[in-house]
Amino acid sequence: MRFIRLLFLVLLAIILVAVALANRGLVTLSAFPANLGQYLGGQWSINLPLFLVIFVAFALGMLAGLVWEYLREAHIRREARRRSAQIARLEGEVGHLRDRHAAPRDDVLAILDQPKPAKGESKPATGANLPAPR
Template sequence: MRFIRLLFLALLAVVLVAVALANRDIVTLSAFPANFGQYLGGRWSVDMPLFMVIFLAFAVGMLAGLVWEYLREAHIRRQARQRSAEIARLESEVGHLRRNHAAPRDEILAIVDRPKSAPAARPVASAEPAPGTTLPSPR
């Protein structure tokens, strides 16, 4: 991938140098049409090579496009920030709820909340299980 990028940059540099060499004539770039600048005072034109005019026009166009897209997508970035804040708030709330509800429960409430289909644990008189039986699974 790096080789392709370097190849592209080298090709772009060759094209830009070729354009610059082919357009070396000096041109006058005026900011206002037909001597309108004389009413404002000062010199509102500049003499420069044609390739500089081409490159400056390209750079100004790229800058204008960048600003346009930045302003056009401002609402998308604002919405993303709001959703990110909402996600962080909800994740915090879920973590808080998990900490509160995963805490050890009262033994009486555990018995009351046990599903009806689960067999009730029978009290054992001794620490050893009766022959042929198993201990209930731990909770």
């Protein structure tokens, strides 16, 4: 897996260098269309190599997609946190109930909870007063 990751990074670097070498020409990047910037004062354009414009646009697009997905999935994360807290609360309640009801406090319930005798074996429950056989 490490080799595949390294191979992917090397191929990506080669592709990026090839794009940069193929697009070295200068382009003018303007903030406002058709000389609108001159009415606001100052120079609102800059000359940059084309590959830099491409890379920055790609990085900004990736960042915008990351933020968009983070905001889109916020309700899913909120629901997961709520359900996780609910599960923890219910597991604690079940554990408490198991501890509290581990042993029956009533003799009748203790007799009822005893395992049934095997087939053909008739053994009276302990503590039972049965009449003597005749």
